[in-house]
Amino acid sequence: xxxxxxxxxxxxxxxxxxxxxxxxxxxxxxxxxxxxxxxxxxxxxxxxxxxxxxxxxxxxxxxxxxxxxxxxxxxxxxxxxxxxxxxxxxxxxxxxxxxxxxxxxxxxxxxxxxxxxxxxxxxxxxxxxxxxxxxxxxxxxxxxxxxxxxxxxxxxxxxxxxxxxxxxxxxxxxxxxxxxxxxxxxxxxxxxxxxxxxxxxxxxxxxxxxxxxxxxxxxxxxxxxxxxxxxxxxxxxxxxxxxxxxxxxxxxxxxxxxxxxxxxxxxxxxxxxxxxxxxxxxxxxxxxxxxxxxxxxxxxxxxxxxxxxxxxxxxxxxxxxxxxxxxxxxxxxxxxxxxxxxxxxx
Ligand SMILES: [Zn+2]
Numbered sequence: 001x002x003x004x005x006x007x008x009x010x011x012x013x014x015x016x017x018x019x020x021x022x023x024x025x026x027x028x029x030x031x032x033x034x035x036x037x038x039x040x041x042x043x044x045x046x047x048x049x050x051x052x053x054x055x056x057x058x059x060x061x062x063x064x065x066x067x068x069x070x071x072x073x074x075x076x077x078x079x080x081x082x083x084x085x086x087x088x089x090x091x092x093x094x095x096x097x098x099x100x101x102x103x104x105x106x107x108x109x110x111x112x113x114x115x116x117x118x119x120x121x122x123x124x125x126x127x128x129x130x131x132x133x134x135x136x137x138x139x140x141x142x143x144x145x146x147x148x149x150x151x152x153x154x155x156x157x158x159x160x161x162x163x164x165x166x167x168x169x170x171x172x173x174x175x176x177x178x179x180x181x182x183x184x185x186x187x188x189x190x191x192x193x194x195x196x197x198x199x200x201x202x203x204x205x206x207x208x209x210x211x212x213x214x215x216x217x218x219x220x221x222x223x224x225x226x227x228x229x230x231x232x233x234x235x236x237x238x239x240x241x242x243x244x245x246x247x248x249x250x251x252x253x254x255x256x257x258x259x260x261x262x263x264x265x266x267x268x269x270x271x272x273x274x275x276x277x278x279x280x281x282x283x284x285x286x287x288x289x290x291x292x293x294x295x296x297x298x299x300x301x302x303x304x305x306x307x308x309x310x311x312x313x314x315x316x317x318x319x320x321x322x323x324x325x326x327x328x329x330x331x332x333x334x335x336x337x338x339x340x341x342x343x344x345x346x
Contacts, residue, residue: 161246
């Protein structure tokens with residue numbers, strides 16, 4: 001058994017020079033994994049294009065067709081931030097398909113756990129609209145696959161990207177089979193994710209939003225995982241944990257104002273791996289979302305793999321160090337979220 005990674009060169013072809021979500025992100029990750037001898041410790045999972053049936057569980061066929069046509073006619077923009085290039089449709093099919101393959105391999109017991117290094121990212125993509133650099137909602141497609149084809153009853157999605165995963169919340173807010181927990185800067189793009197958004201109908205309580213003012217760092221995140229994510233996951237008893245892994249909450253990221261360090265991100269990876277071992281036989285699958293400081297991104301991913309492959313304690317590699325600024329307190333928001341969701345102390 002091993003830790004798997006998804007990578008395919010087609011993910012580099014979805015690219016726009018000068019856009020923060022460009023191919024350099026994945027190039028830098030692969031180069032650091034290579035240099036540090038990590039790739040040879042991992043099992044490569046070949047990506048395959050997502051089938052129409054699997055994609056249509058999450059996306060409107062007319063929207064899928066729209067993305068295909070925009071790519072086919074040479075590219076264009078879905079909104080101000082979200083570009084489509086000629087190869088983007090195929091890359092997006094492979095991104096969603098790659099994550100489903102990783103999920104399948106872990107659920108079938110071929111791998112211990114996995115990290116899908118895919119682009120374009122997904123957590124902002126809505127049923128009938130791409131936005132926020134995202135074309136298809138990879139993590140939502142993988143969760144739907146696990147429920148529909150693997151017979152799972154409960155999937156937990158943890159999203160620590162600095163932006164709220166509005167697309168993922170939208171997909172599952174009425175569905176008690178999927179718990180979605182997101183930590184994000186608020187108010188910030190895309191504007192959703194306040195603590196009072198907790199799901200609706202049968203899904204009431206299965207959306208847990210932890211909106212954070214700027215300046216929350218390693219200590220704050222450690223407490224949030226200890227006092228909110230852990231107890232909520234224990235109560236939910238997931239059979240699989242999917243992780244929307246965004247590294248744009250790093251203190252030097254250009255797109256937001258959080259203060260996580262690479263060490264803080266690594267502690268989060270460890271907390272999620274521990275939870276997966278306690279609750280669901282270690283079945284955890286990470287998928288790449290944001291992260292726009294190339295070095296912070298690449299080393300955070302390296303350390304996440306270190307945690308995933310190693311059960312004796314990975315030695316942190318952090319060329320950037322801790323945030324130079326003081327952290328903002330999180331007591332109030334933790335108290336608020338615990339109260340809203342009835343999470344008991346201890
Ligand atoms: Zn983000």
